[in-house]
Amino acid sequence: MSLFAKFEKTAALYNSLSEMGKNPFTVVMEDVLGPTRATIKGRETVLAGTHNYLGQTFEPKAIAAAKKALDAEGTGTTGSRFANGTFSGHKRLEREIADFLGLGHCVVFSTGYVANLGAIAGLIDPSEDVVLVDADCHACIYDGCTLSGAETIRFRHNDPESLDKRLGRLDPKFKGKLVCIEGMYSMYGDTAPVKEFVDVAHRHGALLLVDEAHSFGVYGETGRGVCEAEGVIDKIDFYTGTFSKALAAIGGFVASNHKEAEYLRFSSRPYKFTASPSPATIASASAALANIKATPALKAKLWENANRLHAALTQYGLKLASGPAPVISVLLPTKEEAFAAWNFLLDQGVYVNMAIPPGTPGKESLLRLAVSSAHTKDDIDRLVAAYGAMAEAFPSARVAA
Amino acid sequence: MNMQQSGIQADDDLVFRRICALLDPLNKKGVKLTRDVDLVADLEVDSVSVLDIVMDIEDHYDISIPVNTISETMTIGQLVDAIHAIKGQQG
Ligand SMILES: Cc1ncc(COP(=O)(O)O)c(C=O)c1O
Numbered sequence: 001m002s003l004f005a006k007f008e009k010t011a012a013l014y015n016s017l018s019e020m021g022k023n024p025f026t027v028v029m030e031d032v033l034g035p036t037r038a039t040i041k042g043r044e045t046v047l048a049g050t051h052n053y054l055g056q057t058f059e060p061k062a063i064a065a066a067k068k069a070l071d072a073e074g075t076g077t078t079g080s081r082f083a084n085g086t087f088s089g090h091k092r093l094e095r096e097i098a099d100f101l102g103l104g105h106c107v108v109f110s111t112g113y114v115a116n117l118g119a120i121a122g123l124i125d126p127s128e129d130v131v132l133v134d135a136d137c138h139a140c141i142y143d144g145c146t147l148s149g150a151e152t153i154r155f156r157h158n159d160p161e162s163l164d165k166r167l168g169r170l171d172p173k174f175k176g177k178l179v180c181i182e183g184m185y186s187m188y189g190d191t192a193p194v195k196e197f198v199d200v201a202h203r204h205g206a207l208l209l210v211d212e213a214h215s216f217g218v219y220g221e222t223g224r225g226v227c228e229a230e231g232v233i234d235k236i237d238f239y240t241g242t243f244s245k246a247l248a249a250i251g252g253f254v255a256s257n258h259k260e261a262e263y264l265r266f267s268s269r270p271y272k273f274t275a276s277p278s279p280a281t282i283a284s285a286s287a288a289l290a291n292i293k294a295t296p297a298l299k300a301k302l303w304e305n306a307n308r309l310h311a312a313l314t315q316y317g318l319k320l321a322s323g324p325a326p327v328i329s330v331l332l333p334t335k336e337e338a339f340a341a342w343n344f345l346l347d348q349g350v351y352v353n354m355a356i357p358p359g360t361p362g363k364e365s366l367l368r369l370a371v372s373s374a375h376t377k378d379d380i381d382r383l384v385a386a387y388g389a390m391a392e393a394f395p396s397a398r399v400a401a
Numbered sequence: 402m403n404m405q406q407s408g409i410q411a412d413d414d415l416v417f418r419r420i421c422a423l424l425d426p427l428n429k430k431g432v433k434l435t436r437d438v439d440l441v442a443d444l445e446v447d448s449v450s451v452l453d454i455v456m457d458i459e460d461h462y463d464i465s466i467p468v469n470t471i472s473e474t475m476t477i478g479q480l481v482d483a484i485h486a487i488k489g490q491q492g
Binding site for chain 2: 152169
């Protein structure tokens with residue numbers, strides 16, 4: 001059947017992983033024991049491959065707020081933001097996010113993925129606009145470009161000069177130009193030189209969208225992201241984010257100082273044609289936001305843990321993708337070694353993410369450790385011990401002596 | 402393939418050769434590089450690597466090749482032709 005023929009190769013690879021060991025893409029968290037622990041294959045495991053940066057999954061205030069909303073407003077909205085799915089909680093949360101970021105406007109979407117689709121496809125007219133995208137941007141930004149139907153040009157990762165060149169040689173026929181980057185990139189844990197990108201984009205009359213999915217709550221003096229750390233949060237044009245990481249819920253948003261961002265509410269199909277986040281989801285995201293605002297110690301703890309882990313892994317001689325960050329990636333030369341090392345860590349009672357090409361920026365495969373402020377001293381000790389054993393067992397994961 | 406008209410041949414050859422040079426390190430199975438070789442199916446070069454090669458070509462020829470013109474299934478010859486078309490417009 002020709003419809004299925006194209007899957008054969010990938011299916012063979014996928015199935016062979018399960019035969020060689022445990023398959024990273026079919027892991028089930030059997031019992032969730034807390035923000036950093038779950039049982040996997042019957043065994044208690046330290047979770048370091050979730051994006052629970054600020055440990056909010058079990059925040060009592062967020063759980064209480066979600067329960068209250070569930071009782072008061074029911075299980076779901078049964079409709080899209082555009083139609084019957086906007087409750088007062090959605091509007092309130094939009095205000096809270098805008099105020100937190102110091103931006104004038106915020107539009108809440110159903111996920112971060114949908115927010116980026118909605119922003120790009122909602123802003124862009126393929127007959128007159130063009131999008132320029134950092135080479136390492138997340139799939140949802142590329143999918144947003146595809147959905148927009150516009151001409152899309154890739155520039156070199158974190159390279160404002162490469163963007164400058166591409167903007168410089170654009171056909172003058174283009175009226176609108178949108179540049180998309182991220183704050184912190186989740187594969188290597190590296191951050192964008194946002195200030196330079198603002199300068200280059202604006203010099204060419206382009207607008208800049210920054211996806212702070214992984215950096216919201218985590219970077220900057222008050223947790224407003226890499227844009228804040230770079231001192232340009234009021235200069236960028238669109239700020240996109242997700243509730244699924246630092247806020248430990250589901251949902252996403254687009255924030256902006258341009259009042260025209262409100263037009264997304266009618267121009268954006270991903271706003272109009274999918275159900276809005278449930279009341280309990282909105283309530284927990286709102287409570288988590290209030291909590292992380294009021295508790296700077298969470299971010300401080302995250303960074304303390306990140307620095308400690310990064311130092312320990314460096315000491316083991318492991319080949320790391322970047323400096324200390326909430327995502328710490330070890331580079332491995334092949335898929336097979338990454339897979340074996342990932343299984344090795346799981347056998348040590350540690351769950352991290354495995355990423356292999358083409359899902360990774362370079363030719364390397366990665367083991368991505370996502371740090372949480374909720375990682376206890378015991379969690380960190382276990383992580384350090386497991387990585388130490390891995391460094392011994394996998395010389396190819398180490399920097400050549 | 403009627404690439405034998407003089408003029409086109411020489412220039413075509415340069416783009417072709419440049420692409421082959423960029424593909425060479427990725428050609429792990431030692432496939433003979435001809436215009437009919439499919440980047441993904443025959444060379445097993447992943448889609449992101451194809452885009453990275455495209456970026457090298459962009460910088461070499463000082464042109465922009467939209468992601469949209471690079472399809473999932475593309476032969477070396479189709480890539481060469483796409484670059485010629487864009488060079489014609491932009492160059
Ligand atoms: C950069 C980036 N943007 C957006 C998303 C999507 O967020 P969500 O999980 O809310 O759909 C992710 C998460 O995987 C991401 O890494």
